[in-house]
Amino acid sequence: DSGVTQTPKHLITATGQRVTLRCSPRSGDLSVYWYQQSLDQGLQFLIQYYNGEERAKGNILERFSAQQFPDLHSELNLSSLELGDSALYFCASSGTDPSTDTQYFGPGTRLTVL
Amino acid sequence: AQSVTQLDSHVSVSEGTPVLLRCNYSSSYSPSLFWYVQHPNKGLQLLLKYTSAATLVKGINGFEAEFKKSETSFHLTKPSAHMSDAAEYFCVVSLSRSQGNLIFGKGTKLSVKP
Numbered sequence: 001d002s003g004v005t006q007t008p009k010h011l012i013t014a015t016g017q018r019v020t021l022r023c024s025p026r027s028g029d030l031s032v033y034w035y036q037q038s039l040d041q042g043l044q045f046l047i048q049y050y051n052g053e054e055r056a057k058g059n060i061l062e063r064f065s066a067q068q069f070p071d072l073h074s075e076l077n078l079s080s081l082e083l084g085d086s087a088l089y090f091c092a093s094s095g096t097d098p099s100t101d102t103q104y105f106g107p108g109t110r111l112t113v114l
Numbered sequence: 115a116q117s118v119t120q121l122d123s124h125v126s127v128s129e130g131t132p133v134l135l136r137c138n139y140s141s142s143y144s145p146s147l148f149w150y151v152q153h154p155n156k157g158l159q160l161l162l163k164y165t166s167a168a169t170l171v172k173g174i175n176g177f178e179a180e181f182k183k184s185e186t187s188f189h190l191t192k193p194s195a196h197m198s199d200a201a202e203y204f205c206v207v208s209l210s211r212s213q214g215n216l217i218f219g220k221g222t223k224l225s226v227k228p
Contacts, residue, residue: 002157033215043204043218056215090158103216105150105158 003027004106006091012112018079021109025072025093031055032074033094033103034066038087049074078111086113116141118207120219128227133177133192135222137205140186146208147188148216149179153201161203164188175199200226 003026013019025032034046045058049068060066063081068074078085088108094101121136139145149161162173169181179190188205205219
């Protein structure tokens with residue numbers, strides 16, 4: 001158990017809908033990262049937050065957005081969902097120095113878009 | 115730009131024989147390198163991490179990896195495979211000095227035959 005929690009574990013929805021994925025980092029970690037794992041693209045970095053502020057952006061679509069709240073939990077919002085958004089979404093957290101601290105991954109949320 | 119190449123998409127070994135999973139990296143500076151493991155329907159677990167200290171890094175479950183700058187390699191090895199080692203393994207490089215976002219290789223699926 002990494003100490004990072006993600007909810008829900010599974011999510012099934014329809015095209016065009018909007019969903020919210022939630023992540024709680026390990027106690028004391030300030031950085032939260034979101035990754036997408038799909039069969040065709042592999043594991044890709046989406047976005048990073050550090051202590052409530054966006055720190056870095058990767059291959060995140062404009063239909064997707066995220067935020068980190070004062071209690072350091074983070075939410076990833078996916079809107080206007082398409083079939084291709086079906087994937088496993090991971091959240092990871094790390095400590096006060098993102099450049100050196102290890103990232104610990106949550107169990108993931110499996111999103112299925114029908 | 116940072117990148118990582120896992121040379122084999124699938125490796126099959128017999129239980130009790132050595133494991134070698136190959137990884138080459140490209141980085142414009144001295145990188146942080148990681149190996150993560152993903153068991154079926156599970157999250158990502160850190161096996162080991164290299165951050166410019168000792169070039170031979172020991173990880174969990176008997177795995178180790180050697181950083182070879184001249185060969186830009188970071189191969190993962192284990193002297194004797196166990197059935198429980200069957201999983202997908204990801205070689206990972208840190209994207210930049212100031213940010214922790216990770217770039218993942220495409221993964222190597224390890225099968226262990228009895």
